[in-house]
Amino acid sequence: MGATQAVTDANFVSAVLQSDKPVLVDFWAEWCAPCRKVAPLLEEIAGEMGDKVTIVKLNIDENPETAMAYRVMSVPTLTVFKGGQPVQSVAGAKPKGDLVRLIEAAL
Numbered sequence: 001m002g003a004t005q006a007v008t009d010a011n012f013v014s015a016v017l018q019s020d021k022p023v024l025v026d027f028w029a030e031w032c033a034p035c036r037k038v039a040p041l042l043e044e045i046a047g048e049m050g051d052k053v054t055i056v057k058l059n060i061d062e063n064p065e066t067a068m069a070y071r072v073m074s075v076p077t078l079t080v081f082k083g084g085q086p087v088q089s090v091a092g093a094k095p096k097g098d099l100v101r102l103i104e105a106a107l
Helices: 012-017 033-049 064-069 096-106
Strands: 005-007 023-028 054-059 077-082 085-091
Touching: 005 012, 012 023, 012 054, 023 033, 023 096, 033 054, 033 096, 077 096, 085 096
Parallel strands: 005 054, 023 054
Antiparallel strands: 023 077, 077 085
């Protein structure tokens, strides 16, 4: 991974909920084809908007506690957290422009 970071159940609170800036969490799974389509878009966005937002990926199969806590029912689910709270969320693969708008709406 390049500009995005992996998070786990163990470091979710410190990496996401206690972050000084908004964080986009990509709830994904290895077996999910749409997740693989979204991943390079998130890398691009992280490279372009990394000063305003942190983009992290959470593998739901390896980190089920966090996925259950936020009621992630399908992957990919992309949720923007700000001030420790989820403020925007979309499920499914979206075009880059939609992802950028999702982030900008939370800034």
